[in-house]
Amino acid sequence: SSTDLGQLGEGGPLYVRLQRLIRAAVNDNRLVIGAALPSERDLSEAYNLSRVTVRRAIDELVDDGFLSRRRGSGTFVSDTAPRTERVEKSFSTLSSFSEDMKARDRIPGSRWLTRGSGFVTPEEALSFGLSPGSPVHRFRRLRLADGAPMAIEISTITGFALPSVEAVGASLYDALSVTRCRPVRALQRLRAETAGEERAKLLEVDAGHAGLLIERRAFLADGRPVELTRSFYRGDAYDMVAELGV
Numbered sequence: 644s645s646t647d648l649g650q651l652g653e654g655g656p657l658y659v660r661l662q663r664l665i666r667a668a669v670n671d672n673r674l675v676i677g678a679a680l681p682s683e684r685d686l687s688e689a690y691n692l693s694r695v696t697v698r699r700a701i702d703e704l705v706d707d708g709f710l711s712r713r714r715g716s717g718t719f720v721s722d723t724a725p726r727t728e729r730v731e732k733s734f735s736t737l738s739s740f741s742e743d744m745k746a747r748d749r750i751p752g753s754r755w756l757t758r759g760s761g762f763v764t765p766e767e768a769l770s771f772g773l774s775p776g777s778p779v780h781r782f783r784r785l786r787l788a789d790g791a792p793m794a795i796e797i798s799t800i801t802g803f804a805l806p807s808v809e810a811v812g813a814s815l816y817d818a819l820s821v822t823r824c825r826p827v828r829a830l831q832r833l834r835a836e837t838a839g840e841e842r843a844k845l846l847e848v849d850a851g852h853a854g855l856l857i858e859r860r861a862f863l864a865d866g867r868p869v870e871l872t873r874s875f876y877r878g879d880a881y882d883m884v885a886e887l888g889v
């Protein structure tokens with residue numbers, strides 16, 4: 644084919660499939676910011692699509708700010724192109740990052756930034772209701788979906804819940820299920836925060852990027868605290884949704 648964008652996937656209208664292909668190419672850097680998109684004619688020939696379909700796909704991506712047109716020279720990947728499709732995350736269920744991603748057919752990933760074991764800080768002891776000197780495990784992880792960074796998570800886990808920090812593989816909640824310490828109740832607090840240099844670099848966004856910080860304090864049925872996690876989510880990758888009743 645005359646393009647390197649790969650195969651058109653299945654499911655949904657043709658113009659949506661072409662959009663998915665273009666977004667995926669940007670996601671995994673086959674099309675970098677500023678790169679020119681193949682011409683509409685090349686796309687329609689390569690994928691056997693009508694020019695109307697190709698134009699519709701591209702027009703929408705231009706409207707979204709994902710692509711931009713420069714008169715006379717073609718269509719380019721915008722420098723504001725969000726590198727991921729937004730994910731709707733429930734704000735009212737006690738799900739794990741891995742479960743959230745699998746539910747959306749994304750492959751969850753995790754990269755260790757730091758990990759170790761130690762003792763509670765006076766602050767953690769107070770907010771957790773733990774005795775001073777209680778053992779805890781601590782780690783920082785970069786969370787990925789299909790290889791693209793989505794969130795940074797900083798966790799403190801009470802000592803009794805895990806034999807060691809190495810017991811955590813790809814999923815913390817899987818490890819906590821094994822020790823029968825998966826939490827069943829949690830308090831969450833959400834606030835807006837911007838990404839400083841360090842967060843921005845890890846999440847591959849510009850410094851000053853608007854993110855969502857969610858703090859989760861999670862407990863066992865008997866009230867013992869298990870987890871204190873601060874998750875910094877990319878603001879361009881998430882919508883927080885909750886079902887409310889009266």
Ligand code: 16G
Pocket residue numbers: 738739740741742751796798813814815816817857858859870872874
């Ligand atoms: C979610 C949780 C986080 C938990 C993690 C476990 C929120 C706001 N936070 O990100 O508290 O530690 O999932 O995910 O939902 P894992 O089992 O994939 O490691």
